[in-house]
Amino acid sequence: MSLESQLANTFRSCNTFHHFDKYSDILSPELIQQGFEQAGVATVRRRRLPLEAVLWSVVGMSLFRQQSVWDIANQLDIVLPDKRRFVAPSAVVQARQRLGEEGVKQVFKKMAAHSYQSSNFETWCGLNLLSVDGVVWRTTDTPENHQEFKAQRNQSSENIYPKIRMVCLMELTSHQLIDSAFSDYRTSEMRLAEELIEQTPDQSLTIFDKGYYSLGLLNRWNKVGQERHWMLPVRKDFQYDVVHKYSQSDAIVAIKTSPQARKKFSDLPEIIEARLVSKVIKGKEYQVLTSMRDGLRFPGEDIVELYRYRWEIELGYREMKQTLLDSEYTLRSKRPDMVRQELWGILLAYNLIRQVMTKAASNLDSVWPNQLSSTSSAMAVTQYFAALPLTSPGKLPKHYEVLLQPISMFILPPRRDDRNYPRWVKLKPNLNYRLEKMPVSLTDWHYPARRFFI
Template identity: 40%
Template sequence: MRARIGHHVDLTALSRSVDVDWISQALAATGKASVRRRKLPAEQVVWLVIALALYRHQSIADVAAHLSLALPDEVNPDIAKSALTQARQRLGQAPLAQLFAICAACWDERHQNGRAWRGLTRYAVDGSTLRTSDSEENRAHFGAQSYTSGVVASYPQLRLLTLTALATHLVRDAVFGAYDTNEMLYAKSLVDQVPDHSLTVFDKGFFSASLLLRLQTQGTQRHWLIPAKANCVWERLDQTPGDYRVRMKVSPQARQAEPGLPASWEARAIETTTRHGKKRILLTSLMDTKAYPAKDIVHQYEERWRIETSYRELKQELLGSELTLRSGTPETVCQEVWGALLAYNLVRLEMAEIAVEAEVPPTQLSFTATLHYLRQEWGWMAIEAPGKIPAHLVRLRNRLGDLLLSTKRGRSCPRVVKTLPRKYDQRTVSALK
């Protein structure tokens, strides 16, 4: 059974973390501010898009009605479903992208205080995919996965990369687009937004001299950490056991594509063993062994695995395990993704602020429980007197403070390689009789 929104939700409760000036700034910067009085002005449509992610199983008409988004009109109190669709199309994606950038930077900086590791804020880059509705426009714009057999996926897909804070799991920045575009190209635009005095952790799929040197040489004290690939070749520069410097050659193909790349580059190699007994070598730009001990660096890479749960939270918890985004055009698909990222960060922001009061790491709180109680409390706030709203917020934070995760969650099972689609149907025993 799909959950229903029980009451009209007061936008004061939803918007207390988002400065109204930020919305005005985003609308003005993108030329989308409402010039004439509309029943559904641009400011309200912004909240509609965010609420569509928070209440994923509700129709757009239900969400608009329960949020009381339309301005009162004595002549025509109702608003047509087509008007809601037109309002979203009129708004476009640009204001949501601008608003996300403003909010994400402010919220991340607010909650990085006191959570830096040896003077460095910590981030992780990771990628995933989202499926869009199957329309000619979406298929032409985003493309779809194709297999070696020539079979093309039934639905278009978009590729999404995020820059996520390790301390809070707030998404600092994101980039997404066509499925066929290589993740490395998206990653290059993403690393340009990494703050100074930081450490960014990557999965081995992002191992590239072009990408890592771009991060390291632009800005101030921007460091990286990544596991070495099995086929990595280097020259060992010292014989310190388990923690040594290496020199690697930059491939001729990479230098031809980017003439500014050096002929070789150096890194620090740290040998470690996973909890499953597998040997691993981590490469990093943190060369100072005294300032950055090997054991602490290994711990930072282990923290990266927990970032992967953020996509599960976004796709399964926030979006309700819906396989396909609801929007039908590339512009509204992008708008929907920005709205979902804003909604995800709103939940993570509340978790970070609860954690400050409870004096615990934000990652020790349950995202699922937080989302559940936020939806519940927002509903109750709408039917209470405004003076009682602060008491509800205190109650919400106290209840969530009691729902700390008892132990750190890790990977419960090893990774497996998924079976590729077969070119021919597999015969069963019954079919052969």
């Protein structure tokens, strides 16, 4: 090979370095490589659409909801240079299949863990506030998705669209996702929540809904790790024995476990001690069960008030479906493996936006990331991604700082605590329609001149 050819190959290789360095301020290339190695998809073969490019196109499917995957790959300028300016649409599809769902999943998990460990969140009594809750996603109506994910059904009929049940673990002050698990629609949320136990960080308080009352799940959640506390409201028929009373509305109670629960959870003892705190709000008594039994460190007056922060995870799901996906609730992928890949891409794209918001909020005083507008921030991040191909590599740090400045100004007004929206039962529709005895048919007799037919 001549010296001229060697220099040409060298400059061609150097010209490709900045294609993915443009996104390093948002997502570290080291984390991407670690995720690919964990998933077993890392390769040294050079392609026009390397795995990093495919990953960003999957993320772009959530940011640019109205565009095809092929348009996204070309717009983000993530295709390595060649004689042809664009790649074929079939090449993008094959590249997504080559990446698979596991590659995007591992990158999300690596990024979520790194972002949580590197951020300083607001705490309560030294504990980070977390929450676990479920959400349902709708997939396209294909036979493969019906067989894989199942559909909602009742006694008389079955829903048209297959659905996916997902459970997420979220940090409440920033809305950043820590971990997620999903399966077909008929899998219970408590079963999916068990998959999140290992990734739950220490020194944390996880707030559950009352539907997650499972002594085996709660006991394991508390015992694995250090200071992994939980709390949830209990039903009125809750059975317990009082062990010690801090006050009239605050006590340590003993709860008997069932043989069925001990059979399912081998580490579950016959009796569990927890703390039961009650409070009357607007004439109604609320009871909260928690593993925080230290009455001096954890004030009982604040424990019941903490439960209202559980609503933050519901707001996070709204941000994903309405803001990020523009209220287009049906996922665009048609194969089950690509559906799962798209879901992990949605979670990754959402976390990237929340990470930028957390960074912007850190430059402000006494402002939490969840006090910034998610809609305006998502638009700013999307515009940032769209403008990256036109930005020279040397100006990228400056453009990232410029991105943080307007997001720091998207502060929402204080929430009104006096707003009350009581639940109402919707009226059932009247389906007793009058049927025509002799329905009219559109025939040539009604349109003799055939003026209305093409």
